Amino acid sequence: MGVHRSALCRGPYGGDGDRSDGTDCSDPAVFEVARHDRPPLRVCPVHLGPSLLLASGVLWPPEITLIGRL
Template sequence: MSVHRSALCRGPYGGEGAAAGGTGCSDPAIFEVARHGRPPLPVCPVHLGPALLMASGVLWPPEIRLIGRVTGLRP
């Protein structure tokens, strides 16, 4: 997990090149969604669902990896 700790969310579309900023979300990525023919898409919890529905190349059934930790939640 330490490799991705500084990854920022690129959801929900996961744009490439100049559009790599996605929605401009500056939250840290907690999940990584596998895609066909594209690099994995790092997303925050808010953009996980929309990314599964709208990002290009998402595998089905989806492959989701946990790459970070959610902080600030109370039990």
């Protein structure tokens, strides 16, 4: 879990394409959401739910990995 300690939340959209500047969350990422043909999306607990619904390429059923601690 210590590898991603400095990773910041990129939710709920993941900073992709035209939404690359759309994330302003500076909380540490706690979860990593697997996506198809895209890098995994690292998110905080607040943005986990919205990222499952709004981020592009999220696998279904979702694959969520715990990468940090609160």
